[in-house]
Amino acid sequence: MKMTKLVIIGGFLGAGKTTCILELTKMLRSDGKKVGVITNDQGSSLVDTEYLKQQDLPVLEVTGGCFCCNFSEFAERLSQMTEQHLPDFILAEPVGSCTDLVATIMKPMAMLNYNFTMSPLSVVVDPLRLWKVMSESESPFPDEINYLFRKQLEEADIILLNKTDTLLPAETEDMLSFLQHEYPGADVIPVSAKKRKGLEVWLSKIAEYKPATGKPSLDIEYDIYARAEAFLGWLNLTAAVNCKDGFNADSFLEQTAEAVKAALAENQNEIAHLKMYIVSRDKYARLSCVSTHDDVKFDRKMSACVNEASLVINIRAAAEPELLHQITEKAVGAAAQAHDCTVTVREVEAFKPAYPRPLHRI
Ligand SMILES: Nc1nc2c(ncn2[C@@H]2O[C@H](COP(=O)(O)OP(=O)(O)OP(=O)(O)O)[C@@H](O)[C@H]2O)c(=O)[nH]1
Ligand SMILES: [Mg+2]
CATH class of the missing domain: 3.30.70 (Alpha-Beta Plaits)
Structure with missing residues (x-):
């Protein structure tokens, strides 16, 4: 029986998750693979769902809360997608203010014997937001959001430094060094989803039919995480x-x-x-x-x-x-x-x- 590969693509709001999904889908389809997408939001009526559907893609959504708080609904959508479309890949985009995905999604999925091969956790990062954290310059957001942003990166198997088309080569190098130094357990890949650059390296990592690396669950303070979200x-x-x-x-x-x-x-x-x-x-x-x-x-x-x-x-x-x-x-x-x-x-x-x-x- 064909095992569907489940790829979770996280990262802060606006980092480029949907754009990465769209461009990855194009690459997978040109390789003859079938793809389905699951979108997610705290509310309903999602721009991402409408936008992705226009690409003639099967898209299902989990609304009214993140995948982890609506785990049963997420699992239901995954089954629905598998039954209806038999995809080779399901690409799932959690809410951009969500983290702790290893403990609340990846591990439960693996332990509860869902019929998927879990791909490494990919986290997309926007260089401008990263720069604020790197330079410790005054951030328009409070410390709690920087905490959330860092926790998202800490649990990543793969970090996609996106929007490199907006950076000078030296800036890209500085950011790559910073990410590699701060998050040594992750593969850091520079990409430009918009210009379709670097995505083949990412694809080669997630298309390997081997289980995710199995990172430890985050050590995370939920009160801080909650304050960040509620900000x-x-x-x-x-x-x-x-x-x-x-x-x-x-x-x-x-x-x-x-x-x-x-x-x-x-x-x-x-x-x-x-x-x-x-x-x-x-x-x-x-x-x-x-x-x-x-x-x-x-x-x-x-x-x-x-x-x-x-x-x-x-x-x-x-x-x-x-x-x-x-x-x-x-x-x-x-x-x-x-x-x-x-x-x-x-x-x-x-x-x-x-x-x-x-x-x-x-
Ligand atoms: N310059 C540039 N812009 C990009 C790139 N990737 C995404 N963007 C832009 O960044 C903005 C946000 O992209 P999305 O893909 O919607 O980001 P997201 O992470 O899915 O956002 P949320 O779902 O709201 O969390 C859009 O205007 C994209 O066109 C890139 O590689 N280069
Ligand atoms: Mg999106």
């Missing part, structure tokens, strides 16, 4: 956008994102990850911003005027949920007015993640 506010919003004469969906999305970013920057509420997605039939656009000091960037543009579209907004930022809600609705309203559209909000969730209580911890 961030989460906002997930879905809406219908209509305009009888047609509107430019890219411009609508960009204006909304820029207005949210400006309002957060004004209040010094740092962004962890802001992402927006808009779809109209077979056309879609997605943009993203990973800091108030970062530009809003399109991953894909719709390049069309449309009469109706569905909008999905996910924001994780150092702000109270009510403030995120107000800022977002105001930004959407202003973009609607500027584009002569009507917006009907379908669903809004604004909250702080609950204390992490994994089902299993080994």
